[in-house]
Amino acid sequence: MIVDTTTFLLGFGAIFSGLAFHQAILPHEIDFRLKSLSLGYLASFLSLFYLLIRLSIPSPLLLTSLTFLLVNFTLTLSILTHRLFFHRLHNFPGPFLAKVTKWYSVYLSVKNYQHYKEVEKLHQRYGDFVRTGPREISIRKVEALLEIYGAKSGCWKATNYGMNSDDPKGSLHLSRGKTLHTHRRKAWDRAFSISALSSYSSSVSSLTSLLISQLRSQNGAAVDATAWSNYFSFDIMGIIGFGKSWGMLETGEYHDAIKKLHESMFILAVLWQTPWVIRGLDMIPGAARAMKGFRGWCKEQMEEKQKALKDEKFDGKPRNVMEWLLTDEFTMSLPTEAINDDSRLVIIAGSDTISAALAHAIYLMIKNPGVYMKLQRLLDKEFPGGDADFDYTLLSDVPFLDGIINETLRLKPSVPGGLTRITPKEGITIDGTHIPGDVIVSVPIHSIHRDPRYFSQPLEFIPERWTSESPELVKDKRAFVPFSMGSQVCVAKGLAMMELRMALARIALAFDLEFEDGETGRRIEEEVRDTFTLTMPRMGVRFLPRD
Numbered sequence: 001m002i003v004d005t006t007t008f009l010l011g012f013g014a015i016f017s018g019l020a021f022h023q024a025i026l027p028h029e030i031d032f033r034l035k036s037l038s039l040g041y042l043a044s045f046l047s048l049f050y051l052l053i054r055l056s057i058p059s060p061l062l063l064t065s066l067t068f069l070l071v072n073f074t075l076t077l078s079i080l081t082h083r084l085f086f087h088r089l090h091n092f093p094g095p096f097l098a099k100v101t102k103w104y105s106v107y108l109s110v111k112n113y114q115h116y117k118e119v120e121k122l123h124q125r126y127g128d129f130v131r132t133g134p135r136e137i138s139i140r141k142v143e144a145l146l147e148i149y150g151a152k153s154g155c156w157k158a159t160n161y162g163m164n165s166d167d168p169k170g171s172l173h174l175s176r177g178k179t180l181h182t183h184r185r186k187a188w189d190r191a192f193s194i195s196a197l198s199s200y201s202s203s204v205s206s207l208t209s210l211l212i213s214q215l216r217s218q219n220g221a222a223v224d225a226t227a228w229s230n231y232f233s234f235d236i237m238g239i240i241g242f243g244k245s246w247g248m249l250e251t252g253e254y255h256d257a258i259k260k261l262h263e264s265m266f267i268l269a270v271l272w273q274t275p276w277v278i279r280g281l282d283m284i285p286g287a288a289r290a291m292k293g294f295r296g297w298c299k300e301q302m303e304e305k306q307k308a309l310k311d312e313k314f315d316g317k318p319r320n321v322m323e324w325l326l327t328d329e330f331t332m333s334l335p336t337e338a339i340n341d342d343s344r345l346v347i348i349a350g351s352d353t354i355s356a357a358l359a360h361a362i363y364l365m366i367k368n369p370g371v372y373m374k375l376q377r378l379l380d381k382e383f384p385g386g387d388a389d390f391d392y393t394l395l396s397d398v399p400f401l402d403g404i405i406n407e408t409l410r411l412k413p414s415v416p417g418g419l420t421r422i423t424p425k426e427g428i429t430i431d432g433t434h435i436p437g438d439v440i441v442s443v444p445i446h447s448i449h450r451d452p453r454y455f456s457q458p459l460e461f462i463p464e465r466w467t468s469e470s471p472e473l474v475k476d477k478r479a480f481v482p483f484s485m486g487s488q489v490c491v492a493k494g495l496a497m498m499e500l501r502m503a504l505a506r507i508a509l510a511f512d513l514e515f516e517d518g519e520t521g522r523r524i525e526e527e528v529r530d531t532f533t534l535t536m537p538r539m540g541v542r543f544l545p546r547d
């Protein structure tokens, strides 16, 4: 009889606990309480086990396990029922699995490592508003951009951005608090101001010269254009970010730290969807090693820079991004973890984005020889002596070059996915559709850039749509957002454009381009990996000296 009563009480208690626990956590963001929740769970398990022993109930371990199984079952059932039928997003269309679990997004991420293309397929199937996660909506509408990312938007960064740590220990990019972000952004804005940019231009110019001379020395033999784009962008960030080159353009080889970075980016690609898992990465041996390797190296770069600043008697004039940050009062009042994370941000944000854009531009120009010949013709007119005559300030006379860069970033944005934000309590309304509060929303950049409502012939590479030749092919300019917008817009758009202009103009002046034998560009279309920024496959290209 005592066993029967106990079984009844335990069963009742388990069902009650499962339901009560679900109700208790519903209004809260529990994403980053995984550790404390697991510890609480373990403690409850042990307490019940101990109680049953003290009460001399037979088979205490079996009873405790069954009780917790019932708690788990009730909790899961309660969560599923809520997500499917009562959740504030239950009316929005989307795949069944996306409505019940975020692991569906992880599945989409690892399927081909092209999450943005999977989201695009969902939009083709379900329309402009798609429920991509239990409390997540992807919105393929230009009106959503201002509401979600505009300077006056009430939305703010979603939990993904808290993947490494709580504010203020992450980088500027990962700062979720609005006030914190605004304060931190000031030093970054100074580091990329017009006057700072003009002080960086001679470094960009000399590294571009090195790129051109290294490619010229190959005498038309095939090289991996993706790798050379990487060497170029990372070496520039070495100089502009830290005041020292990493020597990849000189050696023609990847630096060890960059290899580690790319290894860790794959893990991030998957876990970006489930940021609460990243915090527990220490428990996954391989994953932790790759992440720590690159982080450790960034920390060393930062410490070296800090030491140099002290030793060299700083003259009050910052010469690179880290000097701007390390001499900023607010930045220096932050925990060391935040500053270390900023050094990681400089490298990742400043390198993978540029190398993907440069490699994609080369790819698109080989695929569209007419466009490339037109660019060469226009540049030859401006610089009759060829590459030796090159002068960056005269490029403003060749708007077609910016057309090529814009069109590359439209068709192949370096950050292709939706940037996740949380809606304010009162929700937001997009083109008549109300999105409730406390929901994760995003606009998929890749999809909106290819939407026929905003661009005519959206899948064609037509740089003229960005010049005075065919402006009618851009139906709604607001839909072009490769650098995002609002208060979290890319801080270094000016630098990015400078690097891309210099590299592409000088490549066009110096070389004709063709794929190596057997290269079709198929890999670039099919094997690019979405790792928040893009990780590009090999692309064999011959740079044939024009002279």
Ligand code: HEM
Pocket: 172, 173, 174, 185, 188, 345, 346, 347, 349, 350, 351, 353, 354, 357, 409, 413, 414, 415, 419, 482, 483, 484, 487, 488, 489, 490, 491, 492, 493, 495, 496
């Ligand atoms: C073609 C080149 C580039 C593209 C397409 C690009 C794109 C973007 C996008 C879309 C964002 C918003 C990310 C988000 O909200 O989560 C962003 C932010 C950022 N980008 Fe870029 N970027 C480029 C180059 C660069 C370069 C060269 C740097 C130099 C370090 C840089 C530094 C940053 C930083 C620091 C942020 C964070 C800004 C903030 O949170 O306030 N980017 N970029």
